[in-house]
Amino acid sequence: MTGRNAIEIRGISKSFGSHCVLDNIDADIEAGQTVAFVGPSGCGKSTLLNCIVGTLSPSSGTISVWNDAKERPVPVDGPGRDRGIVYQRYSLFPHLTAIANVAFGLMLDETSVGFRCLHPLRWRRLKHLHFEKAAAMLEKVGLGEAKDKYPGELSGGMCQRVAIAQALVMRPRVLLMDEPFGALDEATRESLQRLMLQLYQENLEARAEGLHPPHTVIIVTHEIEEAIFVGDRIIALSQVGRESKGARIVYDERQPVFSPESPKDRLRIASIKDSVVKTAFQSDES
Amino acid sequence: MLQSPISATRRTVLGLLSILVLLIGYTVLSGLKHRENPEDKTIPTWTQLGDGMLTIIEKPVPTNPVLAAALGPEVQRQDQQSMLVRDLKATGTRFLLGYGTSVVIGLILGTAMGSLLSLEALTIMPLRLASRIIPTAALAVFFVLAGTDLSMYVAMIVFGTLPAIAIGVSREIASFPRELRYKAYTLGASHLELIWDAFLPVRAPEIIEIVKSTIGPAMVYLLAAELLVANQGFGYTIRIFSRKLDMTVVYPYLLILAFFGFLFDFVLRKTQVKLCPWHNKLG
Numbered sequence: 001m002t003g004r005n006a007i008e009i010r011g012i013s014k015s016f017g018s019h020c021v022l023d024n025i026d027a028d029i030e031a032g033q034t035v036a037f038v039g040p041s042g043c044g045k046s047t048l049l050n051c052i053v054g055t056l057s058p059s060s061g062t063i064s065v066w067n068d069a070k071e072r073p074v075p076v077d078g079p080g081r082d083r084g085i086v087y088q089r090y091s092l093f094p095h096l097t098a099i100a101n102v103a104f105g106l107m108l109d110e111t112s113v114g115f116r117c118l119h120p121l122r123w124r125r126l127k128h129l130h131f132e133k134a135a136a137m138l139e140k141v142g143l144g145e146a147k148d149k150y151p152g153e154l155s156g157g158m159c160q161r162v163a164i165a166q167a168l169v170m171r172p173r174v175l176l177m178d179e180p181f182g183a184l185d186e187a188t189r190e191s192l193q194r195l196m197l198q199l200y201q202e203n204l205e206a207r208a209e210g211l212h213p214p215h216t217v218i219i220v221t222h223e224i225e226e227a228i229f230v231g232d233r234i235i236a237l238s239q240v241g242r243e244s245k246g247a248r249i250v251y252d253e254r255q256p257v258f259s260p261e262s263p264k265d266r267l268r269i270a271s272i273k274d275s276v277v278k279t280a281f282q283s284d285e286s
Numbered sequence: 287m288l289q290s291p292i293s294a295t296r297r298t299v300l301g302l303l304s305i306l307v308l309l310i311g312y313t314v315l316s317g318l319k320h321r322e323n324p325e326d327k328t329i330p331t332w333t334q335l336g337d338g339m340l341t342i343i344e345k346p347v348p349t350n351p352v353l354a355a356a357l358g359p360e361v362q363r364q365d366q367q368s369m370l371v372r373d374l375k376a377t378g379t380r381f382l383l384g385y386g387t388s389v390v391i392g393l394i395l396g397t398a399m400g401s402l403l404s405l406e407a408l409t410i411m412p413l414r415l416a417s418r419i420i421p422t423a424a425l426a427v428f429f430v431l432a433g434t435d436l437s438m439y440v441a442m443i444v445f446g447t448l449p450a451i452a453i454g455v456s457r458e459i460a461s462f463p464r465e466l467r468y469k470a471y472t473l474g475a476s477h478l479e480l481i482w483d484a485f486l487p488v489r490a491p492e493i494i495e496i497v498k499s500t501i502g503p504a505m506v507y508l509l510a511a512e513l514l515v516a517n518q519g520f521g522y523t524i525r526i527f528s529r530k531l532d533m534t535v536v537y538p539y540l541l542i543l544a545f546f547g548f549l550f551d552f553v554l555r556k557t558q559v560k561l562c563p564w565h566n567k568l569g
Binding site for chain 1: 468472475476478479487
């Protein structure tokens with residue numbers, strides 16, 4: 001059985017010394033959602049993401065991730081394989097080819113150093129399976145032909161595709177992305193956004209067949225257009241007018257879903273952006 | 287324009303020219319010296335150097351049976367080997383044992399230090415202090431503590447190079463990108479797997495570079511100790527012949543040592559290319 005919520009964020013506050021960054025954040029992320037966290041730089045959206053990854057522990061509150069084995073949400077305690085992460089940079093292991101990078105997680109998860117040393121033959125068979133899975137995953141993210149290249153030989157956009165495949169092959173409960181396309185040029189960025197929309201389409205197809213949606217995504221971005229295009233829900237954080245008390249959720253709405261194939265409806269995105277900005281970030285000034 | 291590229295042919299020709307100039311310069315210098323004193327051995331002629339090399343590689347003839355008997359079977363057996371073989375064995379054993387120990391312990395210690403910051407905090411001060419002490423100047427300490435046999439040379443090389451290796455390796459491991467470390471954990475890595483499958487392979491090129499940079503110092507420390515106290519080995523032979531102002535053996539020996547320097551460098555460079563094919567493909 002799988003719960004409705006992939007992630008439950010309950011009363012998260014985070015201070016660095018006397019500097020309060022997050023103030024009592026509550027949110028439930030449903031399975032199959034693509035939630036975009038937006039907000040001005042320094043508003044704590046990356047801090048919140050790091051709390052979800054488990055690399056930062058909140059000052060108070062808990063974050064729980066749905067655990068299939070225990071059939072209940074389990075509080076986050078450090079980074080774990082139920083949460084995949086794609087960073088803006090240092091996304092890939094430089095010493096592994098693209099396909100080996102994707103198979104890397106399967107190896108780490110399913111084997112140990114001891115097993116690989118003691119059972120070389122069994123490990124070779126298993127490795128073969130891992131590489132088959134990895135190849136299929138690379139094909140899916142559109143990188144089939146570059147699978148034997150090293151990250152140093154790949155462009156920024158290709159690296160991020162591999163990084164997404166690397167996270168997805170682990171079938172994480174949630175895919176976390178921290179400004180994943182921030183360093184890419186406009187065209188590459190849009191093609192990767194469309195990749196995210198394709199993943200969302202798989203969710204819709206699974207739902208139509210009564211299955212569990214496979215991809216839950218949290219994407220942190222400072223670009224509201226990207227959030228609107230990729231996300232089906234936008235959560236805006238802001239500490240405008242309350243700098244010393246930390247950021248709170250100032251906006252949390254469902255968004256229309258765009259199709260991965262049709263051209264970007266810039267007018268519609270712009271009009272949604274206007275309303276987001278008005279409700280989220282200008283309420284204090286008016 | 288400065289730094290304009292040159293052709294490969296020009297590079298080769300200029301390189302060969304430099305060697306030619308060295309050889310001619312030496313011959314002229316040696317000729318001048320021998321005009322004053324035909325017996326001179328400080329800048330030997332090519333013939334003298336040839337004789338010196340024969341001394342090095344030929345097995346010594348037991349000229350004086352009485353002396354050989356007096357020196358005992360130990361010395362007799364040693365005399366069955368040519369000078370070069372004898373010295374290679376002695377110096378080689380000391381070097382491989384000392385430097386091998388240093389590299390293995392340095393790698394393990396450095397990796398552990400780079401991974402566990404408490405261990406780093408605990409060990410960094412003594413290591414820094416040790417790395418500042420000049421091993422050749424502290425030779426007397428090694429005599430007292432480790433005698434004058436093999437263990438002294440090993441201790442000397444380890445003391446001289448281990449701090450540099452451990453500190454260098456720990457720095458490389460500690461500067462492993464945070465994002466990649468987090469990522470490895472989200473992919474299900476254990477602590478051991480993080481070290482074995484991420485830290486070490488990703489930092490392998492830099493670690494090999496560190497090892498490469500300590501070979502020179504290791505040889506310096508070993509040779510210095512041999513020059514002072516050994517009764518066989520490269521340093522010993524150089525000391526004996528230098529005392530007689532006989533360079534016919536010393537010059538070839540210096541070249542042989544330089545050759546080993548080149549060899550180690552070459553082997554490590556090849557290892558780096560072989561182990562880290564991705565390294566030179568970084569954009």
